[in-house]
Amino acid sequence: MEGTNNDTEALRSLRESNLDPSYVHIHEIEKNKVDLEDFQVLFIPGGFSAGDYVRAGIIFAIRLKTAAGKKIEGMIEQGKPVLGTCNGFQVLSEMGLTSSDMDKRELALDVNESGKFECRTVLVKYSGRNKIFDGKIPRDQVFEIPVAHKEGRIRFTSESVEKEYVENGRAIFTYVDPEGKISGYPWNPNGSPDNIAGISGHYDNVLGLMPHPERMFYRYQLSTKGKRENSVPVGKIFFGAISDYARRL
Numbered sequence: 659m660e661g662t663n664n665d666t667e668a669l670r671s672l673r674e675s676n677l678d679p680s681y682v683h684i685h686e687i688e689k690n691k692v693d694l695e696d697f698q699v700l701f702i703p704g705g706f707s708a709g710d711y712v713r714a715g716i717i718f719a720i721r722l723k724t725a726a727g728k729k730i731e732g733m734i735e736q737g738k739p740v741l742g743t744c745n746g747f748q749v750l751s752e753m754g755l756t757s758s759d760m761d762k763r764e765l766a767l768d769v770n771e772s773g774k775f776e777c778r779t780v781l782v783k784y785s786g787r788n789k790i791f792d793g794k795i796p797r798d799q800v801f802e803i804p805v806a807h808k809e810g811r812i813r814f815t816s817e818s819v820e821k822e823y824v825e826n827g828r829a830i831f832t833y834v835d836p837e838g839k840i841s842g843y844p845w846n847p848n849g850s851p852d853n854i855a856g857i858s859g860h861y862d863n864v865l866g867l868m869p870h871p872e873r874m875f876y877r878y879q880l881s882t883k884g885k886r887e888n889s890v891p892v893g894k895i896f897f898g899a900i901s902d903y904a905r906r907l
């Protein structure tokens with residue numbers, strides 16, 4: 659919708675991962691010109707939908723929930739990957755899609771602890787237990803990935819919900835330092851508890867990430883250091899795993 663960005667990077671990443679993606683505008687969903695049930699994967703891109711007014715992602719979330727909330731719940735129940743990065747994660751969270759039913763919120767994305775828009779490369783590790791990524795994303799590897807957000811600090815509704823996420827492998831990506839250890843700012847760019855960078859929902863095919871795997875798909879997107887150390891662009895593995903999983907559905 660208006661204010662979306664990263665849609666081109668997302669479309670390219672999905673296409674180069676052997677999927678056949680289409681751009682869908684919120685108007686097409688609202689006017690029933692597109693049926694989300696025809697798709698195997700739903701990717702909600704980042705950006706500044708509706709100018710981040712009220713709260714990042716909420717206007718997009720209300721519109722999408724009103725137009726296709728039940729359809730998206732149906733996709734999730736069928737095991738189809740429903741993912742959002744950055745503003746897309748904010749939309750997923752505002753829609754309540756990370757929990758077992760949409761009326762029950764488990765988390766929200768608050769303003770970064772620094773109070774600033776954090777736009778730079780950070781480091782993450784795969785720390786999840788997830789049917790899409792287990793065995794595909796190596797656990798001991800530190801990956802470079804860009805972040806660009808002001809509202810990325812995860813706030814769980816309670817400590818027990820946070821514990822539930824961490825203990826059940828739902829904290830799929832964790833911010834780390836160059837040694838692969840949990841560290842504070844600037845390694846954790848927003849102050850999220852347990853350094854959580856990305857989560858899977860109650861259904862583990864629902865994926866919300868603050869960093870942008872769609873902006874780290876090609877080798878040339880790595881830093882000079884990353885290229886020298888022969889790092890792997892994490893987006894390539896991430897979207898490859900989603901594609902392998904979705905094509906088997």
Ligand SMILES: NC(=O)CC[C@H](N)C(=O)O
Pocket residue numbers: 703704705706707710714743744745746806807808809810
């Ligand atoms: N890159 C993005 O998607 C930005 C997310 C959101 N607009 C924020 O600043 O928090």
